[in-house]
Amino acid sequence: MLYIPNSSPIPFEEAQRLILSVIRPLPVITIPLSKALGYYLAETVRADHDVPMFDRSTVDGYALRAEDVINASASDPVKLKVLEEIPAGYLPQQKITQGTASRIMTGAPIPEGANAVVMVEKTENAMEDSESVLVYQSVKIGDAIAKKGQDVEEGKDVLTQGTLLGPIELGLLATFGIASVAVYAKPKVGILSTGSELLNVDEPIVPGKLRDSNGVMLAGQVSQAGGEPVYFGIAPDKVEELEKKMLEILQQVDILVTSGGVSMGEYDFLGKVFEKINAKVIFWKTLARPGMPVLCGVWQDKPIFALAGNPASSYVNAHLYVLPAIRYMSGSKDPLPKRVTVVCDEAIEGKQMLHTRFLRGLTYVSPTGELRVKISKKQASNVLSSFLESNCLVKVPGGKGFNAGEKAEVYLLGAVEELRQ
Ligand SMILES: Nc1nc2c(c(=O)[nH]1)N[C@H]1C(S)=C(S)[C@@H](COP(=O)(O)OP(=O)(O)OC[C@H]3O[C@@H](n4cnc5c(N)ncnc54)[C@H](O)[C@@H]3O)O[C@H]1N2
Numbered sequence: 001m002l003y004i005p006n007s008s009p010i011p012f013e014e015a016q017r018l019i020l021s022v023i024r025p026l027p028v029i030t031i032p033l034s035k036a037l038g039y040y041l042a043e044t045v046r047a048d049h050d051v052p053m054f055d056r057s058t059v060d061g062y063a064l065r066a067e068d069v070i071n072a073s074a075s076d077p078v079k080l081k082v083l084e085e086i087p088a089g090y091l092p093q094q095k096i097t098q099g100t101a102s103r104i105m106t107g108a109p110i111p112e113g114a115n116a117v118v119m120v121e122k123t124e125n126a127m128e129d130s131e132s133v134l135v136y137q138s139v140k141i142g143d144a145i146a147k148k149g150q151d152v153e154e155g156k157d158v159l160t161q162g163t164l165l166g167p168i169e170l171g172l173l174a175t176f177g178i179a180s181v182a183v184y185a186k187p188k189v190g191i192l193s194t195g196s197e198l199l200n201v202d203e204p205i206v207p208g209k210l211r212d213s214n215g216v217m218l219a220g221q222v223s224q225a226g227g228e229p230v231y232f233g234i235a236p237d238k239v240e241e242l243e244k245k246m247l248e249i250l251q252q253v254d255i256l257v258t259s260g261g262v263s264m265g266e267y268d269f270l271g272k273v274f275e276k277i278n279a280k281v282i283f284w285k286t287l288a289r290p291g292m293p294v295l296c297g298v299w300q301d302k303p304i305f306a307l308a309g310n311p312a313s314s315y316v317n318a319h320l321y322v323l324p325a326i327r328y329m330s331g332s333k334d335p336l337p338k339r340v341t342v343v344c345d346e347a348i349e350g351k352q353m354l355h356t357r358f359l360r361g362l363t364y365v366s367p368t369g370e371l372r373v374k375i376s377k378k379q380a381s382n383v384l385s386s387f388l389e390s391n392c393l394v395k396v397p398g399g400k401g402f403n404a405g406e407k408a409e410v411y412l413l414g415a416v417e418e419l420r421q
């Protein structure tokens with residue numbers, strides 16, 4: 001049995017590395033393209049044709065030879081004979097020769113002989129006079145023509161295995177006729193809140209007790225990372241009940257996440273339960289706060305994350321350890337949290353601390369366009385509300401502080417588009 005109650009805390013980066021070394025991407029499934037948003041691609045898709053497939057007009061106008069209108073101007077237009085009209089979706093029938101042009105619509109194939117398109121606005125009576133057109137502007141060879149293969153060249157990789165499928169990726173797959181797509185399955189993540197002091201969200205408050213806020217919060221984080229959360233309610237601080245409940249859940253999910261019961265209290269039983277259910281401990285305690293006492297193990301290849309119970313600790317633990325595991329099992333090649341470097345508004349004390357701290361902060365764009373961060377006021381592990389005014393975690397490594405104006409690394413919590421000015 002590997003459970004070591006007095007194991008020494010490890011750096012959080014080492015904890016992340018250890019987790020990723022014991023898990024694997026889930027099996028590949030094939031699903032309709034319309035359902036594939038948010039999945040990771042399990043195959044590399046190669047372009048089996050050019051996009052565009054032919055030289056096409058980028059404007060409504062006239063396909064012509066640039067050399068025929070080299071001297072055209074507003075005061076001295078050039079008259080060309082109009083051969084035909086080419087709507088998008090049709091093939092040209094006529095070849096452009098000296099002194100001729102064809103009316104062409106945006107997206108339609110360029111006729112043979114033409115080497116440029118002039119916009120209809122730079123011509124006169126264009127749409128009424130089907131015989132001829134007056135061109136009031138010169139054009140250069142290639143003007144208003146999207147070349148064959150301009151977007152994607154035949155034979156090139158369009159998307160590689162491990163790419164997260166967003167709206168753009170779905171559009172590209174549709175372009176190549178991929179109606180069903182091979183992706184990695186998404187992990188089912190069981191969530192169990194532990195603690196005899198906890199009440200269900202809909203229960204009336206009882207003196208000394210509090211409602212389970214971690215359950216729904218963790219489910220939200222799991223969903224945002226692309227996992228499928230399943231909430232299994234509250235379990236009391238009793239070893240036998242926890243053991244039974246956790247084994248039951250483990251049969252049904254790919255990952256188990258619990259919160260509470262991992263520190264040194266008389267009722268902190270999670271370590272004991274790991275021992276009872278024969279879960280192999282990967283680590284217990286990291287050199288990072290909030291969430292220092294987090295316990296992580298595997299049971300029959302399924303990771304178990306026993307997160308520290310304080311709400312901010314659970315949130316940060318999930319962000320640093322659970323979400324990367326979800327992304328990795330979902331097929332991501334880059335599962336660790338997104339980070340950026342920003343300039344500190346104010347000094348951050350910390351030289352005397354041994355562990356890394358993740359401080360709540362607000363990253364914003366300064367009027368000069370610089371990414372800067374201000375530290376939120378409340379940082380205690382039991383405080384959740386200060387995340388409302390935060391959008392990042394500022395990493396303050398052990399033994400280090402920051403001067404005002406110094407650069408620090410922050411872990412982004414919201415979308416980058418949410419950075420406020
Ligand atoms: N003697 C020591 N005491 C503590 C240590 C330590 O090293 N030695 N570590 C402290 C740290 S750091 C943390 S973090 C907490 C984490 O402890 P647990 O994971 O055992 O969490 P609990 O004691 O079960 O709960 C802590 C706190 O959070 C509340 N809680 C728990 N679950 C929920 C939930 N689902 N929703 C809302 N609130 C929840 C719980 O009621 C407690 O108030 O331990 C320190 N102690």
Ligand code: MOO
Nearest residue numbers: 290291292313381
């Ligand atoms: O590591 Mo604990 O989460 O600070 O209070």
